[in-house]
Amino acid sequence: MENNYFVSAFGTFGSPNGFKNSFFYINDNLHSIAKSIKTFDLNTNAIMVFPNSELFAIRKENIQNNCIISYCKYTFAKEPNSDRGGSFIGSSLIFVDKVATENITVSQLNNFHENLINNYVIDDTINVKNSSDFSINRPNDYEKIKNNLKVIEDLNTLQTNKMLVVFCETSIDKLQEYFKKSIDLLNVYDTIYFTQSEEIAKYVKLKNIVPLIQNVGDLKEFELEIQKLNEDRLNKIEAFRNELVQEKEKLSKAKEVKKQEFAKNIETNKKTHQDNQSKIEETENQLKKIGSDYNELSKKIDELIEKLNKGESIEFIKQKLTQFSQDFKNLEVNSRSTNSITPLPNVNRANSPQTNLENFYESNHHHKNQKVSKLGYYKIATILLSIALLGVLGWFLYPLLTEEKPIENTNYTPEVVEQTDTDTLKLNPLPNSVSNIKVKTDAKIADIVKEIYKNDTIIKFYKHQKEDYSKHLFKLNEGKFLIQASDTILKDTIIFYPIFKK
Numbered sequence: 001m002e003n004n005y006f007v008s009a010f011g012t013f014g015s016p017n018g019f020k021n022s023f024f025y026i027n028d029n030l031h032s033i034a035k036s037i038k039t040f041d042l043n044t045n046a047i048m049v050f051p052n053s054e055l056f057a058i059r060k061e062n063i064q065n066n067c068i069i070s071y072c073k074y075t076f077a078k079e080p081n082s083d084r085g086g087s088f089i090g091s092s093l094i095f096v097d098k099v100a101t102e103n104i105t106v107s108q109l110n111n112f113h114e115n116l117i118n119n120y121v122i123d124d125t126i127n128v129k130n131s132s133d134f135s136i137n138r139p140n141d142y143e144k145i146k147n148n149l150k151v152i153e154d155l156n157t158l159q160t161n162k163m164l165v166v167f168c169e170t171s172i173d174k175l176q177e178y179f180k181k182s183i184d185l186l187n188v189y190d191t192i193y194f195t196q197s198e199e200i201a202k203y204v205k206l207k208n209i210v211p212l213i214q215n216v217g218d219l220k221e222f223e224l225e226i227q228k229l230n231e232d233r234l235n236k237i238e239a240f241r242n243e244l245v246q247e248k249e250k251l252s253k254a255k256e257v258k259k260q261e262f263a264k265n266i267e268t269n270k271k272t273h274q275d276n277q278s279k280i281e282e283t284e285n286q287l288k289k290i291g292s293d294y295n296e297l298s299k300k301i302d303e304l305i306e307k308l309n310k311g312e313s314i315e316f317i318k319q320k321l322t323q324f325s326q327d328f329k330n331l332e333v334n335s336r337s338t339n340s341i342t343p344l345p346n347v348n349r350a351n352s353p354q355t356n357l358e359n360f361y362e363s364n365h366h367h368k369n370q371k372v373s374k375l376g377y378y379k380i381a382t383i384l385l386s387i388a389l390l391g392v393l394g395w396f397l398y399p400l401l402t403e404e405k406p407i408e409n410t411n412y413t414p415e416v417v418e419q420t421d422t423d424t425l426k427l428n429p430l431p432n433s434v435s436n437i438k439v440k441t442d443a444k445i446a447d448i449v450k451e452i453y454k455n456d457t458i459i460k461f462y463k464h465q466k467e468d469y470s471k472h473l474f475k476l477n478e479g480k481f482l483i484q485a486s487d488t489i490l491k492d493t494i495i496f497y498p499i500f501k502k
Contacts (some may be wrong), residue, residue, distance in 0.1 A: 001081045002027045003146055004096040009116055009134045010040050011126055012088035014079030020131040025138060033096060040072055044086035044208035051124065053197035054085060054462045058179055060186045063156035067151065070094045071105050078125040089126055091116055094252045098149040102176040111139040156187050165193045166222050167201040169214040181226055214258055239266065300324055427468050428460060431498030440493055445470055445481065445488040452497050461500045472498050
């Protein structure tokens with residue numbers, strides 16, 4: 001397994017090189033990350049390293065969606081050929097996505113930095129001119145790092161551009177503890193420095209560019225920072241919990257509104273169903289009466305034929321025939337006056353949740369068609385009986401009527417089916433079912449109609465009724481279309497279209 005960590009050595013080398021940094025023990029797959037790592041240089045206007053002092057740091061970065069954690073150590077060292085203050089030599093142990101346990105990290109960082117100083121610092125002065133001149137043996141137990149790695153959890157790697165300096169004890173045990181707690185605190189700061197040097201602490205406080213806190217004696221400001229972070233996190237959790245509760249309350253109110261709306265629709269449908277059931281029963285009774293009336297009229301015609309055969313005069317037969325003809329007209333008028341059945345109202349689809357209401361609509365519509373069709377059978381039976389009786393009259397009485405002026409026929413007016421509000425559009429035949437089609441949003445209604453008209457059934461019944469069909473389609477899907485200028489644009493993906501089924 002390839003290592004996910006490597007080492008950096010850096011320092012200030014004076015003119016002309018300035019600050020330089022080099023990487024060691026790095027795998028090929030990590031070179032691109034190493035090139036993007038920020039410099040470990042110090043802003044000496046804010047922080048400065050003094051002789052016989054140490055400065056430690058922990059820093060986060062996000063490079064190529066990887067969490068980079070760097071542990072650093074700085075000590076004072078003069079630049080070659082220069083006595084200016086603030087110069088230093090430093091080491092860094094860099095991890096990608098996982099870090100080592102803190103005892104291993106502090107131990108390896110100190111070992112590497114000690115080797116660096118022993119090889120390249122003489123009389124507090126760096127003896128090379130560039131970090132590329134460094135050549136350092138791999139520290140003892142360096143390979144143990146990969147056996148002691150842990151995943152970095154709950155760390156936001158977005159840069160905050162904030163730094164913090166902590167004046168505290170930096171013994172090995174204490175530093176391990178600070179590094180461990182600081183992983184969480186990196187959610188607030190990008191870099192946290194630790195030093196027990198009073199000179200460094202006084203300098204930072206004097207410059208007042210980077211915040212300084214103290215964690216010595218009775219001052220536990222670092223612990224307060226951790227406590228504040230935890231409180232902020234709890235407050236955010238509580239605020240989010242309250243948002244969820246409010247959302248739940250909104251859903252509860254919306255549920256009650258929707259339940260009331262559907263309950264009202266159900267009651268309306270029940271009432272309509274009861275009314276229709278009453279009308280169906282009334283129509284069935286009328287059908288029975290119509291059959292009885294037609295049978296009675298048929299018997300009267302048989303009686304006329306019998307009287308004619310027995311020698312009754314033609315004038316008498318004509319008179320009776322005129323009377324029967326009027327009775328037949330009255331019978332037809334009565335057969336057309338049956339009460340129409342009211343269709344059940346559709347559930348308001350524009351405001352309904354997108355669940356199985358489509359099935360509810362289909363079953364409701366199918367139930368209505370069954371009742372209307374049942375009534376239609378009665379009317380067809382009435383018409384067939386009428387045709388049969390007319391045939392009987394014509395067969396037996398035509399010879400008698402040819403000598404005189406024939407009885408004038410009443411013009412037959414086709415039955416007009418009473419339309420509801422959604423059927424005021426003049427489609428012929430009236431649709432008695434619906435289907436659905438999935439189309440892209442923002443489609444124009446003309447394009448949708450064109451697509452629907454690829455259906456052979458639509459062509460068969462509505463070939464020359466595209467304009468009325470478009471209006472019916474718009475009415476059926478009211479709420480799914482948006483009027484823009486001269487176009488009607490669909491704002492949904494599922495659309496229902498009317499069809500006629502025999």
